[in-house]
Amino acid sequence: MGVDSNADDRELEAQGYQRAMPRRYSLLSLLSLSFALTASWNGFGSAIGTGLGEFGSAGILWTLPIAAAMSWIVSLGMAELSSAYPNSGAQYYWSFRVATSAWAPFASYVSACVSTAGWWLGNASVANFIAAMILAMVKISIPDYVIQPWHQWLLYAVILWLAVAINVFGSRFVPLFSKFILYFSLTSLTATIITILVCAAPNFQKASWVFGDITHASGWDNKGLLFLLCLLNNAYGFMGTDAGAHLSEEIPNPMVNVPKVIVMPVLIGLITTWPFALACLFVIVDVNRVIAPPSGLPLIEIYYQATGSKSATIALLAAFAFCMFGCATANVAGSSRQIWAASRDNTFPGSLWWSQVSPRFQMPLNAAVLSGFVPTVGSTKIWND
Numbered sequence: 279m280g281v282d283s284n285a286d287d288r289e290l291e292a293q294g295y296q297r298a299m300p301r302r303y304s305l306l307s308l309l310s311l312s313f314a315l316t317a318s319w320n321g322f323g324s325a326i327g328t329g330l331g332e333f334g335s336a337g338i339l340w341t342l343p344i345a346a347a348m349s350w351i352v353s354l355g356m357a358e359l360s361s362a363y364p365n366s367g368a369q370y371y372w373s374f375r376v377a378t379s380a381w382a383p384f385a386s387y388v389s390a391c392v393s394t395a396g397w398w399l400g401n402a403s404v405a406n407f408i409a410a411m412i413l414a415m416v417k418i419s420i421p422d423y424v425i426q427p428w429h430q431w432l433l434y435a436v437i438l439w440l441a442v443a444i445n446v447f448g449s450r451f452v453p454l455f456s457k458f459i460l461y462f463s464l465t466s467l468t469a470t471i472i473t474i475l476v477c478a479a480p481n482f483q484k485a486s487w488v489f490g491d492i493t494h495a496s497g498w499d500n501k502g503l504l505f506l507l508c509l510l511n512n513a514y515g516f517m518g519t520d521a522g523a524h525l526s527e528e529i530p531n532p533m534v535n536v537p538k539v540i541v542m543p544v545l546i547g548l549i550t551t552w553p554f555a556l557a558c559l560f561v562i563v564d565v566n567r568v569i570a571p572p573s574g575l576p577l578i579e580i581y582y583q584a585t586g587s588k589s590a591t592i593a594l595l596a597a598f599a600f601c602m603f604g605c606a607t608a609n610v611a612g613s614s615r616q617i618w619a620a621s622r623d624n625t626f627p628g629s630l631w632w633s634q635v636s637p638r639f640q641m642p643l644n645a646a647v648l649s650g651f652v653p654t655v656g657s658t659k660i661w662n663d
Contacts, residue, residue, distance in 0.1 A: 286364075286530060293365055295527075295622065298635045303529040307453035308539045310460035312521045315608035318346075318547025319467055319554045320601050321515025324407050326558060327576025331569045333501075333508035334492040335483075335559050341509040342555055346548040348509075349516035353544050357537035360523045364532035367619035368523035369393050390620040397613030400518065401438060402653035404606045409433040411599045414573045415592050435654050441606040442650035445614065449641040452611060459604030466597035467550055471557045473594065474584035478561035488559045495569055515551060519543055521608060524615040613649040618642035 287297050303311070322342070329338030356368070365371040370393060374386035409430050417423050445452060498504055522539030526532040529539075558577075561584035562568055571579040577598070581591040620626060621633035636643035 286532060289364065289533070290527060293363065293371075295365070297527060299528050299640050301528050301530050302450065303453050303525060305529070305535045305538065307456050308522050308525060308529050308535065309542055311452070311456035311525070311608045311611060312519065312539050312543045313546055314456055314459040314463070314601075314604040315518040315521045315612060316516060316543045316547050317463070317601060317605040318515040318543075319551040320463075320598060320605065321517075322512065322551045322555055323558070323577045323598060324602075325511050325514050326555075326580070327569055327571065329508050329511045330565065330576070331495045332511060333494050333496075333504040335488050335562075335565075336490050336492050337494070337505065337508040338512065339489065339555055339559065341505065341512050342551060343548060345509055345512040346516055346544055346551075349513065349519060350541065350544045353519045353540050356520055356523060357540040360526060360536045360540060361533050364523075364526040364536055365619070366524050366527045366615045367622075368520050368526075368616070370616070370620050370625070387625060390616075390625045393616055394613070394620065394626075397609065397616050398649065398652050398656070401441075401606065401609045401613060401649060402434075402657065404602055404609055405434050405437040405441070405653065406430070406657075408437050408599050408602045408606065410575060411578075411595055411602070414575050414578055415595050415599075417573065418578070418588050418592055431657055434657065437603065437606060438650045438654055441603070441610045442646050444607050445610045445641065445646050446636075446639055446643055449639045452607070456604070456608065459601065459607075462597075463601045463604065464550070466601060467554060470594050470597065471553055473590065474561045474581065475557055477585040477587070477590065478583075481563070482560045483562055488556070493565075495566075516544055516547055518609075518612070521612040524612045524619070610646055610649050614642045614646035617645040617648060621645070 286301065290297055326338065329341075332338075333341070359372045359376070360368070363372055363375055367390075370386055370390040373389040374382045377385040412433055413425050413430055417425060444455065448455065492501070492504075494504055496504060496507070498507075519540050522529075522536050526536045529535050558580050562580060563583040564579075567583070568576045568579045573579065578591060578595060581594050582588070585591055585594075617626070617632050618635070621629035621631075623629075626632060632642070632645045632648060634644050635641065
């Protein structure tokens with residue numbers, strides 16, 4: 279039996295809105311976009327050095343499933359709300375519907391502001407890390423190259439606006455691109471694990487160190503605090519599960535499909551991240567160089583210690599960076615819908631502008647441009663360097 283798109287539109291009209299964009303996403307493509315955005319194994323890899331310094335190998339390993347469980351509980355709540363109220367405003371709209379009449383406008387407004395700021399920070403974080411990775415790869419290839427702050431900012435801006443351009447000019451193909459990122463990510467993850475384990479064999483770390491070491495370099499003595507810091511560090515890899523909710527008006531049967539898209543990335547993320555974490559920890563030779571790497575990026579040091587090859591390290595980093603670019607593209611998709619949805623109700627200054635949907639590209643063009651503009655001019659490097 280086919281899905282009744284008219285029923286989806288009537289549900290949206292009952293909420294007070296008209297469908298403004300085509301429902302071009304399938305369950306798989308929206309799940310792929312959400313997986314690309316959470317990028318759990320990439321998030322773990324980007325923050326592994328911080329976690330090791332906070333609570334050792336055991337801390338970063340065992341807080342991983344705890345962080346996933348916490349994210350899953352939150353995601354279950356969002357899945358329930360998205361089933362009842364499939365709306366691209368997500369938390370902004372849900373706050374208005376479930377709060378008391380006296381507090382609904384305030385709760386909704388605060389949620390919209392916090393959520394939008396979070397999306398912008400996410401855009402900046404991912405683009406900045408990709409820029410740092412690319413420059414580090416150049417440094418590996420050309421040892422005499424001196425990285426300047428403006429080099430990183432310029433590359434950061436290019437990455438941001440490339441993600442925006444794909445969302446705008448390739449709007450029809452973002453679902454297909456998201457599925458490609460899913461397949462590429464799983465393939466590169468498998469190849470990375472096999473490569474570093476084969477190259478490092480038989481010189482592995484002892485299991486007692488991997489599973490039980492809590493040596494830290496934080497300067498703090500309170501183990502409870504160190505545990506929480508490490509837990510927070512691992513939570514970075516399970517953020518953004520609400521992405522599917524912000525595109526709920528672009529998928530058929532959102533009351534059924536969107537909850538799946540919210541919950542499943544957490545489970546997939548844990549399944550993919552746990553073996554990657556184990557592989558990375560087992561191949562570490564010099565822990566101190568991972569915590570304070572010469573390149574500034576701990577993952578580079580892990581790959582190089584495992585393979586002993588600059589070429590192999592660069593190849594693995596390039597695959598990692600491309601997966602992160604998929605995350606950047608998904609970030610722009612989610613943030614633009616968040617801004618657009620909230621602007622439909624005149625939430626922000628200039629809402630008339632941000633709430634427009636481009637007839638040509640059939641997506642919130644102005645909101646996407648804003649999602650690139652704010653992180654670009656908000657970078658401290660553009661003003662200080």
